[in-house]
Amino acid sequence: MNDKINSVAVLGAGTMGAGIAALAADQGCKVLLLDINDEAASKGKNAMTADRNPLLKDLSKIENVKIGNFNDNFSDINQYDWICEVVVERLDIKRQIFENIEKYRKDGSVVSSNTSGIPLRDITENMSDRLLKDVCITHFFNPVKIMKLCEVIPGEKTLEVNLNKLKVFISDILGKGVVNAKDTVNFIGNRIGCYWMLKGLHEGKNAREEGISQEISDALMSRPMGLPPTGLYGLIDLIGLDVMYSVGKNLSINLPKDDDGLKYVNLPDEEQKLYDNGQLGRKTGGGFYRIQKLDNGDKLKEVYDLGSGDWREARKIDMEKDLNVILEDSNYGLYSWKVMGSTLMYAADLIPEIADDIVNVDRAMKWGFAWAKGPFEMIDELGPFKCIEKCKKLGSVPKMLQILENSGEKSFYTDDGKFMDISGTYKKISD
Numbered sequence: 001m002n003d004k005i006n007s008v009a010v011l012g013a014g015t016m017g018a019g020i021a022a023l024a025a026d027q028g029c030k031v032l033l034l035d036i037n038d039e040a041a042s043k044g045k046n047a048m049t050a051d052r053n054p055l056l057k058d059l060s061k062i063e064n065v066k067i068g069n070f071n072d073n074f075s076d077i078n079q080y081d082w083i084c085e086v087v088v089e090r091l092d093i094k095r096q097i098f099e100n101i102e103k104y105r106k107d108g109s110v111v112s113s114n115t116s117g118i119p120l121r122d123i124t125e126n127m128s129d130r131l132l133k134d135v136c137i138t139h140f141f142n143p144v145k146i147m148k149l150c151e152v153i154p155g156e157k158t159l160e161v162n163l164n165k166l167k168v169f170i171s172d173i174l175g176k177g178v179v180n181a182k183d184t185v186n187f188i189g190n191r192i193g194c195y196w197m198l199k200g201l202h203e204g205k206n207a208r209e210e211g212i213s214q215e216i217s218d219a220l221m222s223r224p225m226g227l228p229p230t231g232l233y234g235l236i237d238l239i240g241l242d243v244m245y246s247v248g249k250n251l252s253i254n255l256p257k258d259d260d261g262l263k264y265v266n267l268p269d270e271e272q273k274l275y276d277n278g279q280l281g282r283k284t285g286g287g288f289y290r291i292q293k294l295d296n297g298d299k300l301k302e303v304y305d306l307g308s309g310d311w312r313e314a315r316k317i318d319m320e321k322d323l324n325v326i327l328e329d330s331n332y333g334l335y336s337w338k339v340m341g342s343t344l345m346y347a348a349d350l351i352p353e354i355a356d357d358i359v360n361v362d363r364a365m366k367w368g369f370a371w372a373k374g375p376f377e378m379i380d381e382l383g384p385f386k387c388i389e390k391c392k393k394l395g396s397v398p399k400m401l402q403i404l405e406n407s408g409e410k411s412f413y414t415d416d417g418k419f420m421d422i423s424g425t426y427k428k429i430s431d
C-alpha cells in the first residue's frame with residue numbers, strides 16, 4: 001500500500017472538479033479528469049489554460065492531465081492513489097459514481113466526495129467495509145485556486161491512517177488549510193455562513209423600516225465586521241439566490257429539530273418573488289444589484305430596492321463603524337447584533353456538534369469565507385462577558401460562552417498561542 005498520494009483521479013470536470021484537478025496538476029501530480037462525455041471533460045481541461053483566469057498557475061503543467069469519459073475510461077482510476085468525486089450535487093448520482101469507484105479502484109487508494117452538504121453516511125449507505133475504511137468528504141471552496149479551506153470529514157469507519165494520508169497531501173502538497181469537520185449538515189463554513197446570510201435576509205424587512213437600506217446593510221456587514229466588501233446582499237448576488245433557495249431546502253431537512261437556523265430556511269416573501277422571477281444575481285444580469293452601461297460608456301450601479309420593488313441608483317455609504325457597533329444601542333447596533341451578533345452566538349452554540357474546538361470553526365470562516373477573524377476571535381475582540389451579559393438579557397447563553405464563564409477565564413484565546421477547549425482549559429493551537 002502506498003503511504004503517500006502521488007496521483008489523483010477527479011470524477012466530474014465542472015467548476016470544482018477542474019479546479020481540484022488543476023491544483024494537483026500544478027504540484028506535479030498525475031491527474032485523470034473524467035466526466036459524462038469527452039466534451040465535458042475537455043471543457044474542464046480547457047478552463048485550466050484559458051486566456052482569462054486559467055485554473056493552472058503553471059500552464060505547462062497541463063501535460064500532467066489526462067481526460068476521458070465515465071463510459072470508456074472509468075477502469076483507468078485503478079492507476080490513481082486518490083479518487084475525488086466532484087459530480088453534481090445529487091445523492092443518487094453520487095451514489096452511482098461511488099459504486100463504480102468501488103468496482104475499479106485499487107487497494108490502498110483513498111476516496112472522497114466534494115459535496116457541499118450531502119451527509120457522507122447517505123452517500124455511502126450500505127456500501128462495503130472496503131470502501132468505508134478509505135472514504136471521507138473533502139470540501140474545497142470556490143474558487144479552488146484561491147480559497148485556502150478544505151474541510152475534511154471522515155465517516156464512522158474511516159481509518160485514521162488513510163484519513164491522515166489525504167490530509168497531509170492536501171495541506172503539504174496542495175497547500176490548502178485542512179479543517180477537521182464532522183458529518184453534519186453543511187459542515188462548518190456553510191453551516192455558519194448560510195445562517196448569517198439567511199438570517200440577514202430575514203432581518204432585512206425590519207431593517208428597511210428602521211431606515212437601514214440594503215446599501216447600509218452591506219456597508220455594515222463588510223469592513224466593520226472584517227468581512228469581504230460584497231457585504232451580505234452582494235455576496236448572495238455572487239452565489240445566486242437559487243443556490244440559497246436550495247441551501248435552505250437542504251437545511252430544512254437536515255438541521256437538528258431545535259436548531260435556531262430552522263426559522264430562516266425559507267426565503268422571505270420579497271426574496272421569494274425575486275427567485276420566482278428568475279432575478280437570481282450576477283448570473284442573470286442582476287439580483288439585489290446590477291450594473292447598467294450608460295450611453296456615454298459610464299457604468300451605473302443600481303440596487304433593487306426590496307421595499308419599493310424598483311431599481312434605483314445605489315448609494316455609496318461611508319461607514320465609520322467598527323466591530324463594536326454590534327454592542328451599540330443604536331439602530332445600526334441592534335441590526336448588527338441581529339445579523340452578525342446572532343451568527344457569532346449561533347457558532348458558539350455549535351461545539352462540539354460541528355467541530356471539536358473553536359480553532360477549526362475560526363479557521364473555516366477565515367479560510368472559506370475570507371472573514372478577517374473567526375467567530376471566537378471576534379467574540380474575544382468584543383469582550384466575551386459583554387456578549388454573555390447581552391445573551392442573558394435576551395434568553396440563553398451559548399454553550400462555549402457558558403464554558404468560558406464557568407472556567408473563570410476571560411477570553412477564548414491567549415497571547416501565547418493557546419485556545420480554550422470544550423473542557424474549559426487552554427490547549428496549544430496546532431498548525
Ligand SMILES: NC(=O)c1ccc[n+]([C@@H]2O[C@H](COP(=O)([O-])OP(=O)(O)OC[C@H]3O[C@@H](n4cnc5c(N)ncnc54)[C@H](O)[C@@H]3O)[C@@H](O)[C@H]2O)c1
Pocket residue numbers: 012013014015016017035036040086087088089090093114115116117139140141142
Ligand atoms: N460551485 C461551488 O461553489 C461549490 C463549492 C463547494 C462544493 N461544491 C460541490 O462540488 C460538486 C460539483 O459542483 P460544481 O460547482 O463543480 O458543479 P458543475 O455543475 O460545475 O459540475 C458538475 C459536473 O457533474 C457532471 N454531471 C452532470 N450530470 C451528471 C451525471 N448524471 N453523472 C455524472 N456526472 C454528471 C457535469 O457534467 C459537470 O461536469 C457538487 O457536489 C457541489 O455541491 C460546489
